[in-house]
Amino acid sequence: MGRCIKVPLKDGENIRRKLKEDGLLDRTRSVVVEGDHLLIPVEGNIEGYETLERDLPPLNCRETNYRRMVDVPGELVGLLPTSYDLIGDLAVIKLDERLLPYAEELAEAIMKANPRLRSVALDHGVKGEMRVRDLEILRGENKTATLHTEFGVTMEVDPSLVYFNPRLANERKRVADMVLEGELIADMFAGVGPFPLVICRHARPRRIYAIDINPEAVRIMERNIRRNKFQEIIVPILGDAREEMRSLPPLDRIIMNLPQMADEFLDSALSALKVGGVIHLYRILERDALEGFQDSLVSRAASWGFIISLETVRELKTYSPTMSVYSFDVKLIALG
Ligand SMILES: C[S@@+](CC[C@H](N)C(=O)[O-])C[C@H]1O[C@@H](n2cnc3c(N)ncnc32)[C@H](O)[C@@H]1O
Numbered sequence: 001m002g003r004c005i006k007v008p009l010k011d012g013e014n015i016r017r018k019l020k021e022d023g024l025l026d027r028t029r030s031v032v033v034e035g036d037h038l039l040i041p042v043e044g045n046i047e048g049y050e051t052l053e054r055d056l057p058p059l060n061c062r063e064t065n066y067r068r069m070v071d072v073p074g075e076l077v078g079l080l081p082t083s084y085d086l087i088g089d090l091a092v093i094k095l096d097e098r099l100l101p102y103a104e105e106l107a108e109a110i111m112k113a114n115p116r117l118r119s120v121a122l123d124h125g126v127k128g129e130m131r132v133r134d135l136e137i138l139r140g141e142n143k144t145a146t147l148h149t150e151f152g153v154t155m156e157v158d159p160s161l162v163y164f165n166p167r168l169a170n171e172r173k174r175v176a177d178m179v180l181e182g183e184l185i186a187d188m189f190a191g192v193g194p195f196p197l198v199i200c201r202h203a204r205p206r207r208i209y210a211i212d213i214n215p216e217a218v219r220i221m222e223r224n225i226r227r228n229k230f231q232e233i234i235v236p237i238l239g240d241a242r243e244e245m246r247s248l249p250p251l252d253r254i255i256m257n258l259p260q261m262a263d264e265f266l267d268s269a270l271s272a273l274k275v276g277g278v279i280h281l282y283r284i285l286e287r288d289a290l291e292g293f294q295d296s297l298v299s300r301a302a303s304w305g306f307i308i309s310l311e312t313v314r315e316l317k318t319y320s321p322t323m324s325v326y327s328f329d330v331k332l333i334a335l336g
Contacts, residue, residue: 002029004039004056005049012038012074019046029056030068033077066109072102084110087157087166088146089118092135107138119143121160130214131163131258151176153197155224161216162192168257171316171327172198175255175280179203183252186211186272188241188265193221193234195255200230209251211237211244242268250274256281259325263297270306270332278311279330284319290326297330307334 003026007015012031019025019042026041032054033039041056063069067080076098084093091110095103107120119140126133135144144160150169157164176199179185183205187195190210199205212218218238225234237244245268254269256262259282269279285293294310301308312329319325 001053001055002026002041003043004029004041004052004054005046006034006037006039006052007049008074009033009036009038009077010075012040012077013072014074015049016040016074028059030059030063032056033067036078038074038077064113066106066113069109069112070102070106072099072105076102080106085123085166086114086117087159087164088148089116090144090146090159091117091120092123092133092159093120093138094123104138107140111139118146126163130217131260132161132214133159133163135160150194151198151201153194153201153228155192155194155197156220156227157192158216158220162212162214162220163217164191164194167317168194169198173202175199176202178278179205179253182206184249185209185253185255186245186248186251186269187255187257188245188269189256189258189262190221190236191217191257193224193236195257196234197224197228197230200228200233205233208234209237209244209248210234211239211241213238213240241265245269245272248272250277252277254279258282259284263293263300266297266300266330267304270301270304270308273332275332275334277332279328279332281328281330282316282325283328284323284325286323287315288322294328297328301330302336305336306332307336309333 024042026043029041031038031040039054079096079099084091103122110120111117120138121135122138124134145158147154148157151173172195179199181204184207185205186209188211190212193210196208196210215238218236221236225231242265251272262281262283309331310328311331314327316325316327
């Protein structure tokens with residue numbers, strides 16, 4: 001236990017600096033964010049502030065929260081991201097533009113908090129049909145290619161060349177756990193192949209056709225298939241999913257992970273699916289548009305001659321203050 005003062009976040013940094021100048025800051029313990037306030041460890045009695053007795057973390061044990069290691073003005077502390085993507089030995093962080101002047105300092109803190117990291121990159125957003133990230137290396141080695149391990153599969157990933165979302169790991173495993181022996185599967189938007197690879201690792205499908213329109217994705221996917229020795233099962237295909245689906249045999253399962261617009265390809269997917277087969281479709285939606293979207297899936301399918309049911313609908317993650325990423329398990333019940 002030790003003494004600290006509780007100050008509003010917006011004033012916190014100025015007060016901390018002043019305490020440091022006056023020799024009143026306790027340098028053996030960390031500053032902690034608590035709601036809208038900062039708890040600043042102090043030595044002696046400080047007049048004019050709410051004083052508490054608190055067990056603040058000592059500074060000499062290794063800090064794993066980068067937010068406790070950075071020195072940004074108090075009013076910006078609340079903008080520090082609470083999480084970032086870890087892809088192999090690369091961290092990818094998105095920053096509010098008010099934090100950009102501190103980007104390198106934040107990257108340094110992230111590297112210190114995660115000693116196994118080799119680089120930290122700033123994410124300027126996902127662009128174009130191929131959903132590739134515009135990344136800027138802030139600290140560490142000037143590279144974005146890395147090896148990422150997920151549920152026992154090690155795969156090459158380069159988020160500056162091919163879209164990859166490490167936060168879908170549990171969803172990929174959920175789908176893998178549904179796959180029955182001998183299934184014929186297509187992944188219409190396969191990227192570097194994480195769905196097919198995790199499925200092959202945990203289930204026994206007969207064949208997985210893994211399509212992507214991005215030549216870099218297919219090149220890396222081919223290496224991942226060889227690395228994991230699934231050449232007999234995963235068939236990488238470079239091309240437009242709408243075209244490529246036409247030449248595939250009737251399928252038991254189809255994965256549609258193009259969350260901005262997957263439903264625009266639903267007619268191609270349903271045409272390739274066996275009756276009783278399942279589509280895993282991912283879509284970013286306004287939360288209040290979810291019900292309307294589900295109704296429109298069913299009615300659009302009916303207008304093409306397919307009777308479908310939505311077996312499971314799940315909110316996977318928040319995308320923005322009003323939007324989320326949803327997964328839909330769509331079953332083809334009958335031909336209408
Ligand atoms: C959101 S990423 C999904 C990647 C992968 N499934 C994953 O989980 O990491 C979508 C992928 O679809 C590919 N893509 C976009 N339009 C396509 C199309 N018309 N046909 C095939 N692939 C397409 C992009 O190149 C990108 O790799």
